[in-house]
Amino acid sequence: MSPMQGIRPEHIVRASLRQMSAELSGESVVLNFDDGVYYSLNGVGARIWELIQSPMKVSELLATLVSEYDVEESRCELDMIALLQEMRGMRLVEVQDAADP
Numbered sequence: 001m002s003p004m005q006g007i008r009p010e011h012i013v014r015a016s017l018r019q020m021s022a023e024l025s026g027e028s029v030v031l032n033f034d035d036g037v038y039y040s041l042n043g044v045g046a047r048i049w050e051l052i053q054s055p056m057k058v059s060e061l062l063a064t065l066v067s068e069y070d071v072e073e074s075r076c077e078l079d080m081i082a083l084l085q086e087m088r089g090m091r092l093v094e095v096q097d098a099a100d101p
Contacts, residue, residue: 007084009059010098015052019092023050034091044069045083052093058084 007013015021021030028046030039041049044065051061062080066073087093 007058007081007088007095009057009062011058012055012096012098013052013058013061013084013093014055015049016092016094021049030092032090032092037090039090039092044079048080048083057098 016032018033019030020033021028023029023046026042026046028041028049030041030049031037032039047065047068048061051064058081062073062077065071065076065080069076084093084095088095
């Protein structure tokens with residue numbers, strides 16, 4: 001999948017294997033091995049990071065977040081996709097089609 005393509009509900013996302021992360025004071029701190037930069041995620045971003053440590057369908061990720069937070073599904077989807085796109089651009093997440101092996 002091209003990095004420019006949008007992330008859709010049927011896609012599978014997971015944390016990149018080229019990173020190391022830890023939880024510190026309610027935040028997830030992620031070191032990208034490729035660029036040597038540390039990234040910090042807090043709140044919902046940290047929860048998303050926790051959930052995608054194993055491959056997960058985007059639609060399942062959305063359903064989990066909507067069940068855990070007081071948020072409209074459409075708002076949650078927009079914000080979640082924006083964050084996933086940003087993390088993909090930083091090579092922190094991998095996105096694949098559900099049909100890909």
